Amino acid sequence: MPEETVRSLSVDGLRYSYRVLHRTGPAAGEATGSPATQVTEPVLVLGGALQGMLGWPQMDGRLGPVTSVVTADLPGMGSAAPLPPGPSADLLCAAVTRIIDDLDVPRVNLFGFSYGAALAFRCAQRNPGRIARLLLGGVPAHISPAQRAHWRSATDRLAAGDRDGFATLVTEALMCLDPDRYVARRDLAYRYVRRTMLHAVEHSPHAADSVHRSLGDRPDFSGGLSGVPALVFTGEHDTVTSAERQRAFAATIRGCRFTTIRDADHWVVLEKADEVADLALRFFTDRPLEPAGYLRSVPHQERAADRSTA
Known part of the structure; x- marks a missing residue:
């Protein structure tokens, strides 16, 4: 059985916790030559507003053999303490930073989905040196x-x-x-x-x-970002924020790639769970995205993103 650890933290007096599923495959020093065994940074997953630390089994299964997978009940989520009234972005970013510090690692790979994409983007903007790679999915960049x-x-x-x-x-x-x-x-x-x-x-x-x-606490996707390898993905039929608007957001991140996953909407992580996990594995292990048949026109989209951020 994989080793799992749950640790409790606090920020501004608010109690919360995070979970680590420790690497189930060979350690980096025991690599067999496959690029997938070379990931040293853990993957920290930040989900939607009602998604807690136990909601990502597909990531455990696909990423667990190559790196540690970290999920959390941040303040205001799951079993954690409630958030105080008012804007919460600064406090939640501080909570994420505390997790990285407590992991005792210089950097993490950060995956933010939906509501969690706003938080992940904000954390990367504020402290890019702590983020090795940034993967954002179902980005609610525009709500009508x-x-x-x-x-x-x-x-x-x-x-x-x-x-x-x-x-x-x-x-x-x-x-x-x-x-x-x-x-x-x-x-x-x-x-x-x-x-x-x-x-x-x-x-x-x-x-x-x-x-x-x-x-009430509208996420801010302005300001751009540089210095962090990034990928934005969405279900091709996302009706929360269209693929076109998410592509425009991706263009504000220097060097960011963008792609869509076929036959899925905003709940792509449920409808195409294996494909999303495989995309995360490819991105976090620096493997090519192009061969994946579930992606929509990846090479063209990557070139478009590169041109717009050059």
Whole structure:
């Protein structure tokens, strides 16, 4: 069985914890010649607002043989202490830095998805020297007024005690339900996401606050970034923020590559879990992305990103 460690930390008096699944394959000094055995930096995964430390089994399975996988219940998530009122980006970045310090490593590979992409991007901007590589997925770089109105309707349902209605509206906001666009495992993903949202509001003390915070504490994707190898990916049918807008965001990161994954929407990490894990493995081990058949026009997109950030 892989060795797993859970450690507790605090930031500004708020208790939280992180989990380390220690490398299951050969150590770097015992490498057999395969490039995949040469990763020395752990991978720190930051997920959506309602995703905690136990929600990434596909990353454990694919990345575990080559590096340690770190997940967290940051303040305001899972079993951690609730966040105080007001903007939380600075505090959460401090919490991530504490994890890196506690790991006693100079740098980590950072993977941020959805809400976690905003946090990962902010952390990389503030302390690029601590980030070896940056992988961002499902980046909510632009949320329209109509989307915010939909989310407010969901929170109104929750405030009125209608948990089922809340779970339905949130799921609809996060998925592409257009029958003319094919999304793999759409029905299964819909049922899973809705059940997950319902479970969160029934069992997590922070679920309602997390949803309200996602409306009020708007992520900032401005300012650009340089000095950190980066890749942005999305499901080709992401309706939270379109692939085109995410490509435009990727162009603000110098040298960043961008790609889409076929037949998936914002919940690409669920609908195409193996493909996302494989993409992460390729990126964090500096292997070519091009041979992956699940990607959409990777070489052209990489060249476009390179031109726009030169």
